Amino acid sequence: MTLEQAKQVAAYRAVDEFVTNNCIFGVGSGSTVVYAVQRLAERVDVENLKVTCVPTSFQAKQLIHKYNLTLGELDTHPNIDVTIDGADEVDSKMNLIKGGGGCLLQEKIIASCSKKLIVIADYTKDSVTLGDHYKKGIPVEVIPMAYVPIKNKITTLFGGDVKLRNAIAKAGPVVTDNGNFILDWLFPNNSFDWEEVNTIIKLIPGVVETGLFINMCHKAYFGQPEGTVSER
Numbered sequence: 001m002t003l004e005q006a007k008q009v010a011a012y013r014a015v016d017e018f019v020t021n022n023c024i025f026g027v028g029s030g031s032t033v034v035y036a037v038q039r040l041a042e043r044v045d046v047e048n049l050k051v052t053c054v055p056t057s058f059q060a061k062q063l064i065h066k067y068n069l070t071l072g073e074l075d076t077h078p079n080i081d082v083t084i085d086g087a088d089e090v091d092s093k094m095n096l097i098k099g100g101g102g103c104l105l106q107e108k109i110i111a112s113c114s115k116k117l118i119v120i121a122d123y124t125k126d127s128v129t130l131g132d133h134y135k136k137g138i139p140v141e142v143i144p145m146a147y148v149p150i151k152n153k154i155t156t157l158f159g160g161d162v163k164l165r166n167a168i169a170k171a172g173p174v175v176t177d178n179g180n181f182i183l184d185w186l187f188p189n190n191s192f193d194w195e196e197v198n199t200i201i202k203l204i205p206g207v208v209e210t211g212l213f214i215n216m217c218h219k220a221y222f223g224q225p226e227g228t229v230s231e232r
């Protein structure tokens with residue numbers, strides 16, 4: 001089984017278990033979520049479900065349109081029943097690193113408005129501690145004019161290295177859906193108290209949000225190499 005198939009089985013399981021008729025559904029971002037939206041569209045079609053989809057990114061919104069699903073927004077649907085989203089890494093305490101695709105701010109806002117955040121991922125994202133497998137660091141969304149002082153403050157406070165995320169095949173930094181930059185903090189070891197780290201980084205002026213999702217995830221599904229799905 002390929003990694004893509006592992007993502008698909010996890011996504012299908014989550015949609016089948018958590019999406020119900022008349023629910024308000026938060027649509028996460030990334031490649032695994034594409035399978036969740038495909039499955040949702042099948043179910044809406046076959047079961048005639050009524051589901052309102054609130055996107056976490058421009059990508060998620062495009063997916064909702066592509067599959068002719070009903071689009072909602074926080075203004076009209078501030079209470080979301082369940083959000084299904086991907087993750088870059090999940091530790092044994094259900095702490096997450098998110099933002100590999102740069103959508104962490106809206107993902108965290110939507111997660112914070114959801115009764116349940118369900119993570120879907122392939123088996124490579126399942127870790128004991130953050131950093132076991134994922135080596136790209138913790139994303140931090142920042143106001144562009146402040147990226148250098150924020151970078152310096154994070155390394156002074158915690159060590160490691162901080163890189164401005166650059167766009168692939170294009171000169172210049174990645175610009176998020178919210179017009180901000182992304183810093184990736186390559187943390188020096190995995191013995192941090194992540195809740196404390198998250199609080200401290202968020203207090204630095206110019207930081208908009210971090211990709212650390214602490215105490216937010218209700219359940220995670222990991223597609224396995226042999227085609228099964230493990231859950232936590």
Ligand code: 5RP
Nearest residue numbers: 030031032086099100101103
């Ligand atoms: C985007 C995210 C994604 O959910 C995360 O990067 C996982 O993506 P994928 O499903 O492609 O592995 O946080 O900001």
